[in-house]
Amino acid sequence: MSIEQRRIVRTEIPGPRSQELHARRQREVPPGFGITLPVFVERAGGGIVVDVDGNHLVDLGCGIAVTSVGASEPRVVDRVREQAGRFTHTCFMVTEYDGYVEVAAKLNRLTPGDHEKRTALFTTGAEAVENAVKISRAYTGRPAVVVFDHAYHGRTSLTMAMTAKQMPYKHSFGPFSPEIYRVPTADPFRGTGTETERFMDVLRTQIGVDRIACVVAEPIAGEGGFVVPAPGFLRQVSEFCRENGIVFVADEVQTGLARTGDMFAVEHEGIVPDLICTAKALGGGLPLSAVTGRAEIMDSVHVGGLGGTYAGNPVACAAALGAIEAIEEQNLAARAAEIGERVLPRLRELAGTVPAVGDVRGRGAMLALEFVEPGGKTPSPATATAVARYCHERGVLVLTCGTYSNVIRLLPPLVIDFALLDDAVDVLVEAVRKVAG
Structure with missing residues (x-):
């Protein structure tokens, strides 16, 4: 089934149906399984995850680098x-x-x-x-x-x-x-x-x-x-x-x-x-x-x-x-390199203008922002959490990581449409400037 490759936010995220299903999950599944974003997925493909409330989320997590070829590659x-x-x-x-x-x-x-x-x-x-x-x-x-x-x-x-x-x-x-x-x-x-x-x-x-x-x-x-x-x-x-x-x-x-x-x-x-x-x-x-x-x-x-x-x-x-x-x-290694060339300059611009961005790094379609307390290298996990939350609420799925839990990592599908990728990065840039700037 073809999925429109466009970010669509129809409800709050998580929406009412996801909240209902998440409540059931809490009754049936031990809390040791953490959760990045409590939405329940109905289908996925390309760079989009569609939840049960009809929201189209841009997938910059790839199931932690698993669905590099897309979630339903033919x-x-x-x-x-x-x-x-x-x-x-x-x-x-x-x-x-x-x-x-x-x-x-x-x-x-x-x-x-x-x-x-x-x-x-x-x-x-x-x-x-x-x-x-x-x-x-x-x-x-x-x-x-x-x-x-x-x-x-x-x-x-x-x-x-x-x-x-x-x-x-x-x-x-x-x-x-x-x-x-x-x-x-x-x-x-x-x-x-x-x-x-x-x-x-x-x-x-x-x-x-x-x-x-x-x-x-x-x-x-x-x-x-x-x-x-x-x-x-x-x-x-x-x-x-x-x-x-x-x-x-x-x-x-x-x-x-x-x-x-x-x-x-x-x-x-x-x-x-x-x-x-x-x-x-x-x-x-x-x-x-x-x-x-x-x-x-x-x-x-x-x-x-x-x-x-x-x-x-x-x-x-x-x-x-x-x-x-x-x-x-599809020569997806070359496509990964193109993703890096497209996204890294925008992240580096943030590092040059937002003091809370301590470092930008990565290769290809494996990219990251590390957040610190301005003026030094003290990790700021709260900033990473707040940036991720801002993105999630606006339909962009990003992941956090890091020894100090202060890193936003980007792992988009290698087949992601560039217009969709640009839109997601727009949201991320806005999140960093509003939350950490």
């Missing part, structure tokens, strides 16, 4: 419909199906490097990261895992330990998995410029390089605030790993599959990771994740050591094939 819908009509599940470890192998082959081709690769499919981003750690430990025979400040890797026991932010992700859930070590990242806004030396020193003197299985890094910190490391930092990290027999794992769960203007964010610095984790945009809206990497590393795990009942579900694989086809045929 290639995804058609493949899902066809596959669901044939069979919905068998478990790849019980009986095989070609969709799994096709997705693996495409990721082996698309990911950086011309070395021989293997791909293992799973369900969630956290599951992919956890399996990357398992594979690294099996290959190296070492226990330690190194992660960075601002990192977010998931909500399982191991990935919570790897995640930096305490509230809400780790609070009251410990104790956590051992042998996880955190080092500073080269944050251009808050860093000191000595992070590379600090990284090498910690690994050599506090952990011991001969104990480290892997270093896991997001090319751009996602939930941690869209922090883009200083140029050259991750390349030096990856080279240090190679020199010391450490597996370098790129967590591209949020950045991967065209989001940043390249197919993978590590390509901006010419980095070829040993293992790369993907999810979110991979499944075109269905839950699917993957670990892709060097054949000798992936093959080091014993038979039966990898898997999961739903890992590489056939319907999700069908969706992924449709999503990858859409990304390649």
Whole structure:
């Protein structure tokens, strides 16, 4: 069904029907599931989410970078419909199906490097990261895992330990998995410029390089605030790993599959990771994740050591094939770069005129505004919350994030109509000037 690609606000947001349904949700669902905007969705497509009150919201969140090809991309819908009509599940470890192998082959081709690769499919981003750690430990025979400040890797026991932010992700859930070590990242806004030396020193003197299985890094910190490391930092990290027999794992769960203007964010610095984790945009809206990497590393795990009942579900694989086809045929990596070129100058203009905007950053269609108390770098989460609320009330869905909860992040669908995008950014600019100016 075609959805008019125009922002339409028919009621207050959330509207009366959404409020009614949200009240029911509160009776049936535990409060541990937070909510960005309590509206109930009726349908979605392109850059628009239509709620049950008939409001057309501009989607600058993409289900947290999932629906990069749009929420109802025809290639995804058609493949899902066809596959669901044939069979919905068998478990790849019980009986095989070609969709799994096709997705693996495409990721082996698309990911950086011309070395021989293997791909293992799973369900969630956290599951992919956890399996990357398992594979690294099996290959190296070492226990330690190194992660960075601002990192977010998931909500399982191991990935919570790897995640930096305490509230809400780790609070009251410990104790956590051992042998996880955190080092500073080269944050251009808050860093000191000595992070590379600090990284090498910690690994050599506090952990011991001969104990480290892997270093896991997001090319751009996602939930941690869209922090883009200083140029050259991750390349030096990856080279240090190679020199010391450490597996370098790129967590591209949020950045991967065209989001940043390249197919993978590590390509901006010419980095070829040993293992790369993907999810979110991979499944075109269905839950699917993957670990892709060097054949000798992936093959080091014993038979039966990898898997999961739903890992590489056939319907999700069908969706992924449709999503990858859409990304390649429409050259959505280039479209993401165009989105960045269109939006970044407007955000930078805000940074130059509104003292509460401490930093503007990002790549491609992964952009952010960090809010601070004017005159310094003290985080201002209240400002980010107020800006988001202003946008939501006017039909623009934006997300907050950041270690200090003071960042507005933009993750529009890569297929968004530019007139719609401009309108949404108009609202965001107005929000910043009125709330923070």
